[in-house]
Amino acid sequence: MIPRRGRRADFTLPAPGCGISRLRLDAALWRAAAAAGVECRAAAAIPPERAVATVPAGAHILACGRTEAGDWMGIKARFAGLEPSSAVELYAMPAGYCGVAAVEGGLTNVCCLVRRRRTGPLAEARGLAEWLGAHAASEPLRRRLQGGRQASPTVFTVCALGRRPAMRAGALAAGDAAGLLDPFTGDGIARALLSGELAAQAVAQGRPQAYQQDLARNAGRGFRTAALLRAALLA
Numbered sequence: 001m002i003p004r005r006g007r008r009a010d011f012t013l014p015a016p017g018c019g020i021s022r023l024r025l026d027a028a029l030w031r032a033a034a035a036a037g038v039e040c041r042a043a044a045a046i047p048p049e050r051a052v053a054t055v056p057a058g059a060h061i062l063a064c065g066r067t068e069a070g071d072w073m074g075i076k077a078r079f080a081g082l083e084p085s086s087a088v089e090l091y092a093m094p095a096g097y098c099g100v101a102a103v104e105g106g107l108t109n110v111c112c113l114v115r116r117r118r119t120g121p122l123a124e125a126r127g128l129a130e131w132l133g134a135h136a137a138s139e140p141l142r143r144r145l146q147g148g149r150q151a152s153p154t155v156f157t158v159c160a161l162g163r164r165p166a167m168r169a170g171a172l173a174a175g176d177a178a179g180l181l182d183p184f185t186g187d188g189i190a191r192a193l194l195s196g197e198l199a200a201q202a203v204a205q206g207r208p209q210a211y212q213q214d215l216a217r218n219a220g221r222g223f224r225t226a227a228l229l230r231a232a233l234l235a
Contacts, residue, residue, distance in 0.1 A: 075112045
């Protein structure tokens with residue numbers, strides 16, 4: 001963690017990790033699902049009423065990602081030409097934080113989570129390094145991005161942090177549809193994959209009503225811990 005001023009804190013991860021973009025990860029998951037026998041349909045539009053009518057009750061898994069707007073804005077882009085680092089860097093900024101981490105292809109992912117009311121006009125963030133220089137109030141972050149070149153468009157998303165109902169109209173919510181864990185925990189994707197596994201097990205075992213308890217028992221503590229750490233971070 002690198003504050004805007006004062007001393008920084010370094011933590012060693014319990015095991016080695018691999019930096020990979022969501023584009024590459026999503027493609028790998030798609031191929032793995034197809035190899036496991038899943039019928040994959042790219043860009044297929046299925047009306048909700050047809051999907052519900054053709055799937056038995058309790059066998060429908062809702063894995064459509066975030067479905068609710070919230071108080072937070074995610075802003076990210078990839079950069080080329082930045083000094084490579086094996087660390088996952090977190091920079092404190094007003095009402096949020098910014099993560100910097102290497103991904104494949106020699107690129108660096110720069111992703112911020114900020115309270116929506118503090119973002120200002122989003123058009124200004126299309127040049128992400130310049131926007132951060134004006135809004136992050138972080139000299140360490142400004143220096144970190146010096147000499148880099150933005151290699152992808154800036155992407156924006158509105159999100160709500162915390163848990164969401166695990167059951168919706170008889171469907172089992174998995175992934176971000178069941179809740180968004182704070183990105184600074186580094187555990188969001190792992191939890192999303194876990195919820196998908198638990199939902200699939202519940203359906204396969206014919207016990208969809210147990211999914212909500214299974215999910216709370218295996219992932220609920222992470223949300224409670226993240227809420228406490230978020231409050232400390234913003235303070």
